[in-house]
Amino acid sequence: MDPCQHEQHEAHKEYAALCQLPGLEATLQSLGVEANAFSCSTQPSAARMAITCCRVLRQALPQVMHEAGEPSETRRLLTSFSERYEQLLEEHMGLQRKCRDLTSKNVKFEALAQQAEAWQSAHQAAIARIEELSSENADLKEQAKLLKQQGIDPKERLHLQQRLIQKDAELQASMHAMRKLEEVMEEQNALVEQNASLKRELRELLTRAEEARESPKVTSVAPETNNNFNQLSDLSARCHAAETELKETSAALEFLLREKGRRLEDEEFLVDRRLVASMLSLYHEHLASGQRALAEQILAQALSILGVPKEAQRSQRSAAQARLAEPLGDAFLDFLEKEATESGTAIHAAGEQTLTGSTLLQPVTETKHSS
Known part of the structure; x- marks a missing residue:
């Protein structure tokens, strides 16, 4: 192509x-x-x-x-609107930042205002307290100045010294009585423990005697019964001695409490805090060791020393009722008499060793008469 x-x-x-x-x-x-x-x-x-x-x-x-050289009206308006929108958006963002800053500053300002009010009220209270203390200080200075000018009467000074010596002596006597009371209570605690051990031995002997009564061979019971009666007579004597000593210590304790109460009622009421602290410590020690009776006695004594005679009398009455509710010596003698009667019946029924049975009953009778 x-x-x-x-x-x-x-x-x-x-x-x-x-x-x-x-x-x-x-x-x-x-x-x-x-x-x-x-x-x-x-x-x-x-x-x-x-x-x-x-x-x-x-x-x-x-x-x-x-048209290429000059923008159209629509494009110009659109560009203008875009620029205005961006400017307004920036202003809006700036206003939001300012609003957040103002909000945080407002919160801080409110907290500072509350703190300022609290400090102002505390400052006013401190000023009032300072004025009160200043007035009291001025009064005390005036009184001290008057006392310094007037001086103390020699007779009044001598009287105050005598009162001080007397109260010191009373305090020493109270401390000495407190030490004696602690010694007596320790002895009483030892006697209570000894009494508890005697009760345990008594229960063991009761168990052994019961086992001996249930034994089918009567011939072997007689020597064991003789040993049991010897042990029972020994325990009876020890129990009577412990009860006598316990009664003596209780009587001495009650006498000391009465003497202390009489002295506190007759004289002016003054108690050393060290004495109260030692008694409370002793009370807590007895309570922690499970010796509630001794703890209650310590508490009663402390209440009596602190000037609560009604509570002390109530405690003494409850202690006396508790002692009367435990006739340990009578119960022990009844047990000895019962054991002697049962052993004599068993020996007579067997037909052997009647002489041994009569010699076993003699210590029991002597123990009963002595009690």
């Missing part, structure tokens, strides 16, 4: 494609070009196509250049 014909064919094809573009007429009209410039009804020559394109380009080029 000839190159010229080929170029002509390509030009016709491009021209036909241009004519078939959608919106070509509207675009040409907006650019101020005649709408019928491109006509696809006939196939123009190459020269005609070139002329038409040049004319359209010449007519549309000024409008295109004008």
Whole structure:
């Protein structure tokens, strides 16, 4: 194919494609070009196509250049609105930051205001207290000045010294009595423990005697019964001695308490705090060791010393009733008499060793008469 014909064919094809573009007429009209410039009804020559394109380009080029050089009104407004929006957004963000800062500052200011009110009230209270102390100090200075000017009467000073010596002596006597009382209570505690051990031995002997009575062989019971009666007589004597000593210590303790109460009632009531502290410590020690009776006696004595005579009398009455409620000696003697009667009956029924049975009953009778 000839190159010229080929170029002509390509030009016709491009021209036909241009004519078939959608919106070509509207675009040409907006650019101020005649709408019928491109006509696809006939196939123009190459020269005609070139002329038409040049004319359209010449007519549309000024409008295109004008629009390219200056933005349209819509684009200008859009740009202006975008810039204004960005500016307002920055101002809004700045106002939010300022609002947050002002809120935090307001919270801090309220806390500081509350602290200031608290400090102000405390300052006013301190000022009032200082004024009160200043007035009291002035009064005390005035009184000291008057006392310094007047002086103390020699008779009054001598009287005060005598009272001080007397109270010191009373305090020493009270401490000495307290030490004696502690010694007596320790002895009483030892006697109570000894009495408890005697009771345990008595229960053991009761158990052994019961086992001996249930034994089928009477001949072997007699020697054991003799030993049991000897032990029972020994324990009876020890029990009577312990009860006698316990009664003596109880009587001495009650006498000391009565003497202490009489002295406290007759004289002016003054108690050393060290004495009270030692008694309370002793009370807690007895209470912790499980010796409630001794702890109650210590408490009753402390109440009596501190000036509570009714409570002390009530405690003394309860202690006396508790002692009367435990007739240990009578119960022990009844047990010995019962054991002697049962042993004599068993020996007489067996028909052996009657002489041994009569000699076993003699110590029991002597013990009962001595008690």
